[in-house]
Amino acid sequence: MAIFRIKRYNPEKRPDAYYEDFEYDFPEGATLLDCLNHIKWTQDGSLTYRMSCRSAICGSCGMKGNGHALLACQRQAAQLLKSGDQVITVEPLGNMPVIKDLVTDFKEFWEKVDQVKPYLQNKEKAPEQERQQSPEEFRKIDATSTCIMCGACYSDCNTLEVDKNFLGPAALAKAQRFVGDSRDHATRERIKELSKPGGMWDCTHCGECVERCPKPAEPFYRIKELMEVALNEGVTHNNGARHALSFVKSVKHSGRLNESKIPIESVGYFNIKGLLELVPVGLRMLLKLKIPPIFHKPIDDAKDVKRIFEEFGE
Ligand code: SF4
Ligand code: SF4
Ligand code: FES
Structure with a gap:
């Protein structure tokens, strides 16, 4: 029983x-x-x-x-x-x-889906019949097309628990459905919108939405695809993209994270307001003796890490 x-x-x-x-x-x-x-x-x-x-x-x-x-x-x-x-x-x-x-109540969930403009934006005159895609082109949006809007990912998203402004996994997966669509002409505008606070870069990469998604939509992987498009399109004037680039730069040069530099590079060297906002956090870390070393030391085999980057053409 x-x-x-x-x-x-x-x-x-x-x-x-x-x-x-x-x-x-x-x-x-x-x-x-x-x-x-x-x-x-x-x-x-x-x-x-x-x-x-x-x-x-x-x-x-x-x-x-x-x-x-x-x-x-x-x-x-x-x-x-x-x-x-x-x-x-x-x-x-x-x-x-x-x-x-x-x-x-799914009201906020649907409002966030609406926010990503979940429809095709194509500037050309509509053809007499449908706009076609090759199987390869469709494959880029195949996974996210399977989303059934059940809200399971939204329910268990850790970022949403602390930040109601976050678009959430389902809306971001839906955004990838159109960013990745070969027939859509608004990629750059979409990516700029999605790079604002509450957008793709606020995802903490916990992967919980992938565990919970009952379909192959697997939102976190779609969010990673959006991030890749953002970097390729050069939409990097924001903390999230700068953080990702700083992260890669640090690992490439020393084989590990330079934890003193990454917060500064993420905020931006010329962003005085953002830099000042880091001061209280830095002071709290100092008081708790958690401040990272000022002189960053590379790992012993840093050249092997560089070689991996070179092999991937980075
Ligand atoms: S990976 Fe990102 S979107 Fe998915 S549950 Fe975690 S924080 Fe939310
Ligand atoms: S859990 Fe999967 S199917 Fe359900 S809303 Fe999220 S992405 Fe869509
Ligand atoms: S009743 Fe339709 S998905 Fe469960």
């Missing part, structure tokens, strides 16, 4: 959220969604969640199982039972307000 510990919330009845346990001896092969349906249909009809296709296609049944975002119709309940434990914790998606039980 498994216990489904479900986070309940109904502001019309009670102001706070709480957990309620439901027992269900689910049959082999039952998905989490099958179990929720059984609980709703036989134990508590007020249990609220979204569902539609039951086939991991519509993206509506996103929720958290044991603390991680997933599609309830895609995950078998048995896979969520940890050995020796009979409890499966079910909660609404994170980083969004909860409307009721497992139903969250």
Whole structure:
């Protein structure tokens, strides 16, 4: 017998959220969604969640199982039972307000998708038939085209937890869908927009969105592709791009990071305001004796690292 510990919330009845346990001896092969349906249909009809296709296609049944975002119709309940434990914790998606039980408000999610202008911008007159792509061209946007807008990546994104201004993985993946599209003519404008605060460079590279994405869209890899386009297009007048370039320069020259120089190069040598903002952090590090060495020493085999860069034509 498994216990489904479900986070309940109904502001019309009670102001706070709480957990309620439901027992269900689910049959082999039952998905989490099958179990929720059984609980709703036989134990508590007020249990609220979204569902539609039951086939991991519509993206509506996103929720958290044991603390991680997933599609309830895609995950078998048995896979969520940890050995020796009979409890499966079910909660609404994170980083969004909860409307009721497992139903969250996607308003901000959609606003951020809108922000990246998720439509083709082509300055040429529309042809009589469709604008075509070669299979190679399509391959560049194939992965991100599989996104079903389920919000799983958005729910578990670590940056969004501390910065609501961040566009988030789904919107950035959607942006790559058009930046990488051979028929789109707004690459540079898009990349400039995406390089502003809250854009691609605010991703912390944690990779959590790749773990949570139920499709091959894998947002973090799409964000890396956007960053590559930004560097190739020379859109580097921002902290994020400067940080990436400084990072590479440091490793290339000494085989490791020059932690005194990278913050300064990231902010920019002539950015007086930005440099002054570094002072309190530097002082705090000094007081905690965490200041990096002023004289940067290369690793013993730095020439081998340089050789790797040369082999990659850097
Ligand atoms: S890799 Fe970036 S976008 Fe993905 S979850 Fe981490 S911080 Fe968010
Ligand atoms: S990128 Fe993946 S996890 Fe994020 S909304 Fe799209 S399908 Fe869902
Ligand atoms: S019900 Fe459609 S993705 Fe789960």
